[in-house]
Amino acid sequence: MSLNSIHTVVLIGAGNVATHLAEAFQNTGREIIQVYSRSEISASALAESAGIPYTCDLKKINKNADLYIISVTDSSLLQVAQEFYAGDKLVVHTSGFHALDALAGTSENTGVFYPLQTFSKNRTVKFLTIPLCIEANNDHNLRLLEDLALSFTSDVRFIDSVQRKKIHLAAVFACNFTNYFYGIAGEIIKSSNVPFDILKPLILETAEKVMEMDPSSAQTGPAKRNDLAVMEQHLAMIDDEARGDLYLKISELIRKKFEHPTNH
């Protein structure tokens, strides 16, 4: 182990990502010496489950850690970064959205440690195959983060702030919107007393297909086949206006992609 490697960590934040990171760090044998959250409920919940001290006061953050991880919501990050000063201690954030320079005033040694995954509390996530996107303000810090990241996952990526922001946007389509559509699908079939579980093999296979195929090659359905009669009857079955609008617009985009001319 090098003199410079990371053993002790302070976790600033106690949300979904912070909770999963805490567990992952402890699993690699590192020590989380403190958790901060402005919410006492969140701080104490994570601190108790992980068996570590907590504070709700940024001024009381332990100064002796090797690494400070700011893992708060994107909407709180800039404020936390402004209020927290770490001198020359290594500070990283875990945001896909914010640039590295969000931490420019926080420390002389900064980085980003962005696990590209969807995290919910009460669900275990295996870090082993999660892409960890890292960036740092100099090569030395980047090597420290690479070393750290490799103890979590085999998939470490050097991603700059511009690329990361695009990945973050892509993840909204690939994950957040997709999950929302699972919910729409569930509501549609529950209205005829068919349980959600009938969709599970389809949902899983749709995802598994693109592990091996390009999404374009994997595309199926009435819009791809340009089956106007089916699309029109589907539209007539949707009683929610906003949902009907979505159906129409996405179907049009799929039709265009597969080169069927628009005719209404």
Place this chain on the structure above:
Amino acid sequence: MSLNSIHTVVLIGAGNVATHLAEAFQNTGREIIQVYSRSEISASALAESAGIPYTCDLKKINKNADLYIISVTDSSLLQVAQEFYAGDKLVVHTSGFHALDALAGTSENTGVFYPLQTFSKNRTVKFLTIPLCIEANNDHNLRLLEDLALSFTSDVRFIDSVQRKKIHLAAVFACNFTNYFYGIAGEIIKSSNVPFDILKPLILETAEKVMEMDPSSAQTGPAKRNDLAVMEQHLAMIDDEARGDLYLKISELIRKKFEHPTNH
């Protein structure tokens, strides 16, 4: 084996679903005695790979099968059903969209055998866990189809035509639109030279989450958190107007679902 069980099959259609059904039927030890497609290319391709005779003439369909499966596109089904007359032979279609009575003029014994899955040629699908939705014009035929379905899968469902049509619509959201969004996500990140594969663990975990959690509980992302600053910057990053419109509309729906009031 009962006197009435199904051993010999004629497959009417040679597309994605027909191709996968041919293999699945042969795997259960049944015999496909003929394939029909109006396209000689499709008919001969499937016939050759499965080692069975084919015809492109509906009038030349072998009259001696136990079961006739019409597995053509939704847009062709009604015409094929009209042109093909099977007397009292059992005829089923595999469409999620069309009602059982699409076959009313085709035979005295009719049913539906709808595997709820996305099929692409050149991709093996394991039938073992696919929900097979069956319906028939009488109880005897329903039992024949149940017996048949159980030799493919452990998940056989009695689904009427109204329910099936809703399932089919739900599948558009859960599968077709979802896959299209995987493609959008891929295009977004490829524009900054990040390969699609970085999204794969996220896509898979998003699907796997709803195997165990309700989609509402699994929801994450800026719209759920009502993070307007992130959503506004995302919108500014999307240069395609139709795609930006989608981002805005779906984000609004997610915000409403999680009870954040609309403010623009």
